[in-house]
Amino acid sequence: ELKVEQNPLFLSMQEGKNYTIYCNYSTTSDRLYWYRQDPGKSLESLFVLLSNGAVKQEGRLMASLDTKARLSTLHITAAVHDLSATYFCAVAPLTFNSGTYKYIFGTGTRLKVLA
Amino acid sequence: ETGVTQSPTHLIKTRGQQVTLRCSSQSGHNTVSWYQQALGQGPQFIFQYYREEENGRGNFPPRFSGLQFPNYSSELNVNALELDDSALYLCASSLKYGRGIYEQYFGPGTRLTVT
Numbered sequence: 001e002l003k004v005e006q007n008p009l010f011l012s013m014q015e016g017k018n019y020t021i022y023c024n025y026s027t028t029s030d031r032l033y034w035y036r037q038d039p040g041k042s043l044e045s046l047f048v049l050l051s052n053g054a055v056k057q058e059g060r061l062m063a064s065l066d067t068k069a070r071l072s073t074l075h076i077t078a079a080v081h082d083l084s085a086t087y088f089c090a091v092a093p094l095t096f097n098s099g100t101y102k103y104i105f106g107t108g109t110r111l112k113v114l115a
Numbered sequence: 116e117t118g119v120t121q122s123p124t125h126l127i128k129t130r131g132q133q134v135t136l137r138c139s140s141q142s143g144h145n146t147v148s149w150y151q152q153a154l155g156q157g158p159q160f161i162f163q164y165y166r167e168e169e170n171g172r173g174n175f176p177p178r179f180s181g182l183q184f185p186n187y188s189s190e191l192n193v194n195a196l197e198l199d200d201s202a203l204y205l206c207a208s209s210l211k212y213g214r215g216i217y218e219q220y221f222g223p224g225t226r227l228t229v230t
Contacts, residue, residue, distance in 0.1 A: 103207075
């Protein structure tokens with residue numbers, strides 16, 4: 001069974017601190033996605049990582065991908081309250097027989113940044 | 116904004132009833148996927164439609180069915196609603212071409228409550 005696991009599930013941190021969210025997946029996938037979700041809202045695309053060693057940064061968030069280790073990280077630098085949300089990673093293994101391209105989402109990390 | 120629209124925004128139904136959710140894909144996209152996101156969980160893949168045919172299905176019973184129309188808009192139908200069907204339903208559109216990259220763009224979602 002394909003699994004995508006994130007840790008931690010819950011993260012409460014002080015403003016100004018740094019932290020990393022981890023995303024491990026059990027299937028071969030050369031692409032990985034990170035999304036942000038605010039309560040009651042849809043998914044907001046943050047990063048698309050398309051190859052081994054890919055690193056992308058946007059503001060206080062930086063994401064990286066290691067396809068050999070089947071691991072992606074989302075690093076938060078000097079957190080601010082506005083980053084409070086739930087963060088999901090997703091992989092998209094291609095099922096070669098049907099050509100179905102579906103996302104398998106992680107469990108999500110609920111981040112709360114305390115002022 | 117992704118250009119993917121969904122209707123209605125919110126819906127309340129009674130157990131045993133039937134419901135139809137609608138999705139309009141982003142212009143130029145030929146593939147639509149539906150996901151169910153229960154409260155506190157990551158989205159789960161329901162099924163995908165490509166050129167009006169089902170192109171892969173997740174672990175959902177047959178009472179979850181769908182349609183894709185020639186203009187690539189889509190419907191998700193759920194019969195015999197159960198309390199556990201209460202969730203946020205997300206539609207995602209993408210462009211499929213051979214085995215190319217198919218980033219999915221998510222709509223705002225429909226919140227279904229079953230009482």
